[in-house]
Amino acid sequence: MLLSLLSKRTLNADSRDAYGFTVRPQYLDTFKEFDSIYKKEEEERATKWRSFLEQQEELVRLNSSIKKPDDAEVTEENTNHVLESTQKEGDVLSDKKPTEDNNNNNNNNQTENVPEKVVSEAAKPAKKHALQNWTDVRTSLNTMEDMMCHRVNNPQKHVQEEGVGPSTEESTTDDEKPNPVFPWKELESLVRGGVPRELRGEVWQAFVGVKARRVERYYQNLLEIGEAGNKQLHDQIKSNPERLGEKGDKAAVPEKCKKQIEKDLPRTFPGHPALNEEGRDSLRRLLLAYARHNPDVGYCQAMNFFAAMLLLMMPEENAFWTLVGMIDDYFDGYFTTDMIESQVDQLVFEDLMRERYPKLVNHFNMLGVEMGWICGPWFLSIFVNMIPWESVLRVWDVILFEGNRAMLLRTALALMELYGPDLCTTRDAGDAITSMQSLVSSTFDSSNLVVTACISFSYVTEDTLQQLREKHRPDVIAAVEERKRGDAIRKDPKGLATKLYSFKHEPKPLVRQPSMKQGLTNDNTNLNTAPKPDDSLNIAAMTTEVDSLPDFQDQVVWLKAQLCSMLDDKRSATIRAEELEIALMEMAKEDNRRELTAKIEHMEREVNELHQLLADKKEQEKKMLEVLMRVEQEQKVAEDARKSAEQDAAAQRYLVNVLERKYEEAVYTLAQMEKRVVMAESTLEATMQYNSGQVKAVQPTGLIRPESNTAGRRPGILSFGLGWRDRNKAKAVGESKSSTEVSDATKAASETNGYQEPEK
Numbered sequence: 001m002l003l004s005l006l007s008k009r010t011l012n013a014d015s016r017d018a019y020g021f022t023v024r025p026q027y028l029d030t031f032k033e034f035d036s037i038y039k040k041e042e043e044e045r046a047t048k049w050r051s052f053l054e055q056q057e058e059l060v061r062l063n064s065s066i067k068k069p070d071d072a073e074v075t076e077e078n079t080n081h082v083l084e085s086t087q088k089e090g091d092v093l094s095d096k097k098p099t100e101d102n103n104n105n106n107n108n109n110q111t112e113n114v115p116e117k118v119v120s121e122a123a124k125p126a127k128k129h130a131l132q133n134w135t136d137v138r139t140s141l142n143t144m145e146d147m148m149c150h151r152v153n154n155p156q157k158h159v160q161e162e163g164v165g166p167s168t169e170e171s172t173t174d175d176e177k178p179n180p181v182f183p184w185k186e187l188e189s190l191v192r193g194g195v196p197r198e199l200r201g202e203v204w205q206a207f208v209g210v211k212a213r214r215v216e217r218y219y220q221n222l223l224e225i226g227e228a229g230n231k232q233l234h235d236q237i238k239s240n241p242e243r244l245g246e247k248g249d250k251a252a253v254p255e256k257c258k259k260q261i262e263k264d265l266p267r268t269f270p271g272h273p274a275l276n277e278e279g280r281d282s283l284r285r286l287l288l289a290y291a292r293h294n295p296d297v298g299y300c301q302a303m304n305f306f307a308a309m310l311l312l313m314m315p316e317e318n319a320f321w322t323l324v325g326m327i328d329d330y331f332d333g334y335f336t337t338d339m340i341e342s343q344v345d346q347l348v349f350e351d352l353m354r355e356r357y358p359k360l361v362n363h364f365n366m367l368g369v370e371m372g373w374i375c376g377p378w379f380l381s382i383f384v385n386m387i388p389w390e391s392v393l394r395v396w397d398v399i400l401f402e403g404n405r406a407m408l409l410r411t412a413l414a415l416m417e418l419y420g421p422d423l424c425t426t427r428d429a430g431d432a433i434t435s436m437q438s439l440v441s442s443t444f445d446s447s448n449l450v451v452t453a454c455i456s457f458s459y460v461t462e463d464t465l466q467q468l469r470e471k472h473r474p475d476v477i478a479a480v481e482e483r484k485r486g487d488a489i490r491k492d493p494k495g496l497a498t499k500l501y502s503f504k505h506e507p508k509p510l511v512r513q514p515s516m517k518q519g520l521t522n523d524n525t526n527l528n529t530a531p532k533p534d535d536s537l538n539i540a541a542m543t544t545e546v547d548s549l550p551d552f553q554d555q556v557v558w559l560k561a562q563l564c565s566m567l568d569d570k571r572s573a574t575i576r577a578e579e580l581e582i583a584l585m586e587m588a589k590e591d592n593r594r595e596l597t598a599k600i601e602h603m604e605r606e607v608n609e610l611h612q613l614l615a616d617k618k619e620q621e622k623k624m625l626e627v628l629m630r631v632e633q634e635q636k637v638a639e640d641a642r643k644s645a646e647q648d649a650a651a652q653r654y655l656v657n658v659l660e661r662k663y664e665e666a667v668y669t670l671a672q673m674e675k676r677v678v679m680a681e682s683t684l685e686a687t688m689q690y691n692s693g694q695v696k697a698v699q700p701t702g703l704i705r706p707e708s709n710t711a712g713r714r715p716g717i718l719s720f721g722l723g724w725r726d727r728n729k730a731k732a733v734g735e736s737k738s739s740t741e742v743s744d745a746t747k748a749a750s751e752t753n754g755y756q757e758p759e760k
Contacts, residue, residue: 018042018197019312020272021389027442031388034444038390041447046196052186053140060143133219134317136211137202145206147182151403152209152325191401192454194394194446201313207400208325210318219317222289257299261287264304274312282316283308289320290327297327300335305384330403334380338480340473345379346372347472348465349409356413360420369429373575374436375412383411391446398450404462407453413460414453415440430582483568486561 016022018038023031137145195203205211265280275283286307291298306326310319327334333341350371354361364371382399383392398407416423419439426432443449 017389019389019393020274021269022271024441027388027444030442030444034390041194042197045190045194046198048190048193049196049199052183052190056143057140133315134214135315137205141199141202141206143182144187144203145209145211148206148209148403149212152212152329188401191397192450194450195397200393200397201318204310204396204400205314205318205322207403208322210321210325213321213325214317219289219320222292223285225292257291258288260301261291261299261304264301268304268308272308275308279308279311282311286311286316286320286323290323293324294328296337297335302381302384303327303335305381309384326400330399330405331382339380340476340480341469342376342379343372343476343480344469344472345405345409345465346375347476348468349375349379349412351468351472352409352413352460353416357416357420360416360424363424363426364432367426367429367432369432373433378412378415379408382408387415387440387443387449388446391443391449394446394450395453398454402462404465406460406462406465409465410453410457410460411449413457414449415443417452417456418443418449429578430585433578434582479564482561482564485557486565 017031017035261284265284268280268283269275283304287299287304290303290307303323307319307323310322313319314322331341333339335342350361353371361371378386383395386392387395395407395411399405419436422439423432423436426435
C-alpha cells in the first residue's frame with residue numbers, strides 16, 4: 001500500500017489532493033472550494049462506517065455464542081475447501097524439492113520488499129516501510145468478505161435485486177449459504193455515500209472477494225517464471241489450467257507487451273510521490289504477472305492506471321488478485337484483442353441515450369459525432385483520468401460493490417444529464433468533444449454525480465443491460481469476424497499479389513469469372529475460348545493467369561473485406577483528422593510561441609515607452625509642484641508683508657488719532673487756561689482798580705502832585721497780563737494753523753494708502 005509510505009506533508013501540498021495526485025492548474029481554485037467539503041464528508045462517512053462495522057462485530061459475537069455447532073461445521077467445510085485447493089496447488093506448483101519452494105518463497109518476499117541492492121541482515125529489521133506482498137483484511141470486514149466470497153464461488157446463484165447484494169436462492173447441492181440477516185440495504189447506502197479513505201483498500205478487496213480468488217504461491221510463481229525462466233515450473237502450471245485459469249502459454253509474455261509496459265511505466269501518474277523507483281518496480285511486476293496469468297488479454301493500455309491505483313490502496317499481491325477479479329470477471333471481454341464487450345456496451349449506451357435524450361443524440365448526429373467517440377474512452381479507462389479522483393473513487397466503490405458494469409453506464413448517463421444542455425449549444429464536432437472533455441474534467445461534486453447515477457438511472461440494472469447486450473453482441477461478433485477475414489486476406493502475400501495482378505490485367509473480372517470457373521471444371525476444354533485480357537499475351541501466359549485468379553466467391557468476399565477495411569480506415573482517418581484539427585486549433589490558440597513572443601516583445605516595448613512617458617510626466621509634475629510651491633511661498637511672503645503693512649498703517653492711524661485727541665485736549669486745556677487768565681486778569685484789574693481807588697481816597701489831595709507821572713512810568717499788572725494774553729493768542733493761532741496743516745497732511749496720506757479712519 002504505497003499511500004501509507006507517504007508523509008502527510010507530501011499529501012497536504014497545495015497542488016495535490018488527499019491521494020497525492022496533482023490537481024490541474026485550471027481547476028485548482030475549484031478543488032480548493034470542494035476540499036473542505038471532502039473533509040467533512042470523509043468525517044461523516046468514517047463515523048457511519050465505524051458504527052456499521054461495530055454492529056457487525058457485535059452480531060458476529062452473538063452468532064458465535066448462540067450457534068457454535070453450526071459455526072464449527074462451516075469452519076470444517078471451509079478448512080476442507082482450503083485443504084483441497086492447497087492440495088491441488090501443491091500437485092501443480094510443486095518443484096523438485098519442497099524445501100526449495102519455501103526458500104524461494106522467502107527469498108522472493110524479501111526481494112520484493114526491499115530495493116535491488118545489498119542489504120545487511122542487521123539493516124533488514126530496521127526497514128519499516130517495506131512493501132508487503134499479502135495481508136488479510138481487518139476482522140471487522142470478515143462478514144462482508146465472506147458474503148462477497150460466496151458471490152465469487154457461486155456466480156450462477158448470484159441474483160441481484162436492484163443492485164443489492166446476493167440473494168439467498170441456491171441449489172440443494174450448495175452447502176455454503178450466505179448470511180440471511182446481513183444488512184445489504186444499509187451497506188448499499190453506505191457504499192453510495194462513499195467508502196472512507198482508510199478503509200477503501202480493504203473494502204475493495206472484500207467486494208472483489210480476493211480471499212476466494214487467491215491461490216497460494218500463484219503470484220510468486222508467476223514472478224519466478226519471468227525472473228528465472230523455470231521451464232519445468234511453467235509446464236507444471238500449464239498442466240492444470242482448470243484451477244489456475246490457464247488459457248495459453250504463461251511464461252512467454254510477448255516482447256511487444258514488455259516494451260509497451262516499459263513505455264507506459266513513466267507515463268503512469270507522472271510526478272506522484274508514491275510511484276518512485278520502488279513503486280514502479282512493483283507496478284512492473286504486477287503488470288507482467290497479469291500478462292502471464294491471462295495471455296488473451298496480456299497487457300492493454302489503461303491497465304497500468306488500474307494497477308497503480310490498486311497499489312496505492314493495498315499491498316502488491318492483494319492488488320494483483322483485485323485486478324484479476326476486475327478484468328477477468330467484472331470487465332470480461334473488455335480488454336481482449338477484439339474488445340467485443342466494450343463495443344457492445346457502447347451500442348447499449350447509444351440505445352439508452354436515444355431513449356432518454358433523443359434531442360441530444362440528434363444534435364450529435366447532425367454534427368457527425370458518434371457516441372463511441374465520447375463513451376469509448378470513459379468505458380475503457382473506467383473514468384480514470386477523465387473525471388476528478390474523488391469522483392473516480394466514488395464510482396469505483398459502487399462498481400466493485402455491485403460486481404457488474406451497470407454503474408459504469410449509469411455514470412455515463414449521469415454525466416450526460418449534468419452537461420447535456422451545454423452540449424446542445426455546440427456548433428461542430430470538435431467543439432462538442434472539447435466541451436465534453438472540459439466539462440467532465442470539472443466534475444468535483446462527486447456526491448451529486450453518484451446520487452444522480454444511482455437514483456435518476458436506477459432503472460438501468462444488470463438484467464436490462466444483459467438483454468440489450470444479447471441484442472447487439474451478434475452484430476459486433478459478426479463485424480469482428482468479417483474484419484478478421486479481411487485482415488487475413490490482406491496479410492496473405494500470395495493472395496494479395498494475385499488480387500493485385502487480377503485488378504491490373506482484367507478490366508472486368510466479375511463478368512468473366514463464371515466462364516473461367518466453368519471451363520476449369522470441364523477439364524479445360526473451353527480454355528481457349530476465354531476472352532483475352534491482352535493481345536500480347538500468349539496461351540501459356542493466359543493459362544498461368546487463369547490458374548492464379550481467384551474464383552468469384554472468394555473475390556466477392558475479399559472485396560467486401562476490402563470495403564469494410566476501407567470504411568474503417570476512412571473512419572479512423574476522419575477521427576484522426578478531427579483530432580489533429582482540434583490539436584492544431586489548440587496549438588494555434590495556446591502554444592504559438594513565435595507569435596506570442598513577438599506580441600510579448602511589442603508589448604514590452606510599449607510598456608517601456610509608457611514607463612518612460614510616465615517618468616517624464618512625473619518629472620514635469622515634480623517641477624510644476626516646485627514652481628507652485630515657490631509661488632505659494634512668495635504669495636505667503638507678500639501676504640505677510642501686506643498684513644504687516646496693514647498692521648503698521650493701523651498703528652499709525654491709531655497714533656494719529658491719539659495725537660489728535662491729545663491735541664484737542666491740549667487746545668481745550670489751553671482754552672480753559674485762557675479763560676482763567678482772562679478771568680484772573682479781569683479780577684486783577686478790578687482789584688487793581690479797586691486798590692487804586694482806595695489809595696486815592698486815602699491820600700490827601702495836597703499830596704497829589706499833578707506833574708507827577710509815576711502812573712505813566714510804572715507798568716502795571718494789567719498791562720503785563722494783557723500782553724501775555726495777546727502773546728498766547730498769537731501762539732494759539734500759529735499752533736492751530738500748524739495743527740490744521742498736520743491734519744490735512746495726515747488725511748492726504750490716509751487717502752493715498754486707500755484707507756480712511758471713520759469719524760468719531
